[in-house]
Amino acid sequence: MTLKVGIIGCGSIATHRHAPEYSSNPYTQIHLVYDPNPERAQKLAAQYGGQVAGSWEEVVHHPELAAISDCSTNEMHHIITTQALLAGKHVLCEKPMATTSEGAETILAAARASGKILMVDHNQRLVPAHQKARQLIAAGELGKILSFKTSFGHKGPEYWSANRTKGTWFFKKARSALGVAGDLGIHKVDLLRYLLQDEIVQVSAFADVLDKKDEQGQPIEVCDHMVCLLKTQSGAVGTASFSWSYYGDEDNSTILYGERGIMKIFADPQKDIEVVTAGGERAVYQIGAMQTNDAQTKSGVIDTFVEAIRTGTAPAVTGEDGLYALRIIEAAMESAATGRSVELFV
Ligand SMILES: NC(=O)c1ccc[n+]([C@@H]2O[C@H](COP(=O)([O-])OP(=O)(O)OC[C@H]3O[C@@H](n4cnc5c(N)ncnc54)[C@H](O)[C@@H]3O)[C@@H](O)[C@H]2O)c1
Incomplete structure (x- = not known):
């Protein structure tokens, strides 16, 4: 039908x-x-x-x-x-x-x-390299994850939005609300929850307008940069950086540091995933690049949504997942505004 x-x-x-x-x-x-x-x-x-x-x-x-x-x-x-x-x-x-x-x-x-069915479009969960990484981590390939470093940055929504000018709604507080944190950061905090199968329980962050100007030449109303320190329920600590001012290649990388080795995801344009063990062995997994603003490929989001409707099963990203990711970003915004670390209760 x-x-x-x-x-x-x-x-x-x-x-x-x-x-x-x-x-x-x-x-x-x-x-x-x-x-x-x-x-x-x-x-x-x-x-x-x-x-x-x-x-x-x-x-x-x-x-x-x-x-x-x-x-x-x-x-x-x-x-x-x-x-x-x-x-x-x-x-x-x-x-x-x-x-x-x-x-x-x-x-x-x-x-x-x-x-x-309610699905939220955190499409990074559907990227095959991220799905493979989650399997490897769950299988204990790296041992316990001790630390991580994730980034998402590109040259900004004025190069992407239908209104490709500095007047884009992405730069307006009343419409975008969370700036780069709600645009790019929310993808990565959701990805960390997905990869680690762990919850973020504490956040410290800096959020600033470092570079972007609006159509009047004034600094934009929302943050164009955010750098976070994150702690998980199991005790892993790591960093997450989000930017609209990476004026070159898009950075969508995640590196996980475990007891037995390191996993680099999209950290090298030639390698989708590279695992390096403590003993120096290297394994590369070529599973397919992810979408970038300049190179769109099928995300699989619609197929997943439609499959959930047809089978009456929970979608790959639930409304609860959307809420958790938003709470982490809100905590980061609160930390940036107050200068204090913020705890999240899960
Ligand atoms: N999942 C992802 O990877 C991803 C990537 C980009 C954008 N997004 C999200 O998608 C949404 C749209 O972003 P975009 O990049 O397409 O922006 P865009 O500026 O290109 O398009 C937004 C569209 O919404 C329309 N609009 C404005 N007010 C509206 C209203 N009241 N009712 C209906 N439509 C209205 C605008 O006219 C515009 O055509 C945002 O929430 C954005 O965060 C998600």
Whole structure:
């Protein structure tokens, strides 16, 4: 049976991932799309099919739709995703799930009340090299993980967003809320939870506007850099760096330091995963590069979401995962604002 789907927000993530991946999924058909910028909605519909709606409410309440991708800007997720769930739709919500944990809890309550599938697009979990790394770690390849170092940085959303100017919503506090921390950082804190199967329990962070200027030439309203110290429940300690000002190759690397060796993931452009043991043995796993802003490949997110709907099973990234990641980022923001370390209770 074909599932009719709707897409709300027809900017870059809808254009690069959601629409093409629904289009290539054998079980889905794009039926309705909406964007407050009608040209973007028309362009997406012309390329991938579907009609253009006059409002997001029309999409949410459309009786024929089974599922919705919420690709709207951050400040709208807790409204649109909540209403879509309450209207009986399965929802794939973009990250960050909301701009506050209260917003994320509202979404979770709607998911529980409706019984519909809610997935949050922390797509780094679906990258084959990350899945392989998790298996190797769980199999004890590195022994106990003692420390880690993860980074996510590129040249900034003004080179990615549908509005490719310094006026992009990503730079506005009222819309993006969390700056680079909610854009890139949230992917990496979710990835750490996934790889380590451990919880982050303490965070210290610096967050600053080091470089980006808005359309008036003033420093942007949200952080463009964040550097965190993180401690896990099992006692591992590590660092996480997020930046919109890495003006060269994108950095999406993670290095894990264990009792028996080191695992480097995407740390070398020639090697997806390299494991180096304490005895000096080296193993390289070539499993496939991950998507970058300049080189989009299939993320597998839509196939995973659709599979969860079809089988009635929990999606690969749950609403609870989205909330945990957001809580870690909120704790990092609090630490940066107060200069104190913040504990998280799990
Ligand atoms: N999972 C990922 O790897 C990933 C990557 C990039 C962006 N994102 C997320 O996807 C979301 C969209 O980001 P983007 O990169 O496509 O940004 P974008 O600026 O390219 O597109 C956002 C679109 O949302 C539309 N919009 C604004 N207000 C709206 C509203 N009230 N209702 C519906 N649509 C509205 C805009 O007109 C625009 O077309 C953000 O939450 C972002 O964090 C996720």
